Amino acid sequence: MNRKSSIDINCDMGESFGRWSMGNDKALLPFITSANIACGYHAGDPLTMLDTVQSALKYDVHIGAHPGFQDLEGFGRRSMQLSPREIYGLVVYQVGALAACAKTLKADLHHVKPHGALYNIAAREPAVADAIVNAIFDIDSNLILYGLSGSELIYSAKRKGLNVYSEVFADRTYQHDGTLTPRTEENSIIKEDKEAINQILHILLKGKVKSVQGQEVDIQADTICIHGDNPNALEFATMITEALKTHEIEIK
Template sequence: MQIDVNCDLGESYGIYRIGSDEAMMPLVSSVNIACGFHGGDADTMAETVEKALKHGKAIGAHPGYPDLQGFGRRHMAMTPSEVINVMIYQIGALDGFIRAAGGQLHHVKPHGALYNKGAIDPALADAIASAIKKLNPQLFLYGLAGSELCKAGQRQGLKVVREAFVDRTYQEDGTLTPRQQEKALIHDADQALQQALSIIEKKAVQTTTGTWISLEADSLCLHGDNEKAVELAQYLRKKFSEKNITIKAPFC
């Protein structure tokens, strides 16, 4: 069996440090680098790209709403053209750093509220997919498995990577439990492992109500800003190896 494990990195800003990027790099197969609108800055983007290339990781852009203060986790009312433009702005910036370092952009994964809203809003999902297609139709689009975002990418002919989460819980409609709700986050390593294995082996996940729902995924996400992200990644990697589950980015 094979699965991609991705992580959101490069989210530090100025003197403010978020996550343990250097420690996470060897443990995952693909990375999503913040592009300056919810986190990250020019120096952080350049440094994170260099680290990702050194470790041979598939590099993705992680664009979000222009919301540094809220870390991109607050929804913003934007027109489709505005969404397309802020996407192109951010992806283009990261792509510049990747090209300058001799690498190649592999995928795009929206961040935070843009990702979650795009999962249920067809118009927003279409705007996100349109921006990627305009820039480079060969890029992979990472989206929540079963979501409107994945459907929009497929409609527009993009290569879609269906994503699931091991450190977040699920609702019965297949969406993630909002962070402000109780039990939204999974902190226990064994619980995270069991969720990951059920997704990989059973193609299903248990919701917060105890109901099982179908879920087919190509990639599992770990949040880099989780204070136990490195420990969790190390644990999952060890257990995956014991079960002969290979960690590898799509088509890399």
């Protein structure tokens, strides 16, 4: 694969709720190009959604919906057994809510990225992937779907005719089949910033990622995820920005 000359950087945002605060959204906005804004199910609330959209607009950051399972206590990271129709409905409900918030500020949605357990299940289960894709398509077929590179979600969106951004992660480890190592396993997170930077540069320069099994796996990268709930997110965003500039990879 050819080296990347440019890349989108996205970040999960708007995940505060009521008096409970999560992340350092405003400080991160200058370092990213796309914001995935929680829609009230796994995190977020109406005023947080409005405020996050408004802040993103100030920095000319693309606005995306970040729908997840209705699981505030588990932050949307616990699996739920829902039918495809139920998943279709929860995506329509949440994306519609954020679209309405954006409309009041005279802005449009750019993309949709599922959150947490919903994202991971859709990466491997075609029925769940199709339900999410159909919901997005029926809301607005011009929306871009952000999904795990090489996943069922990406394949489903392409079959439907949606535009896609294949997403890669700097701070997550990969399995031999290109899936992310489950968070329940000890080696799922890359905790050293230097190691995470090296992984993302390898992906962008070589088009490959090294799995935990030691294999080189082909990978497509259109957007990099920065986790806004990471306590060191701002420091990491600064480091990755500098690393990309050093290798003449434009952030856009």
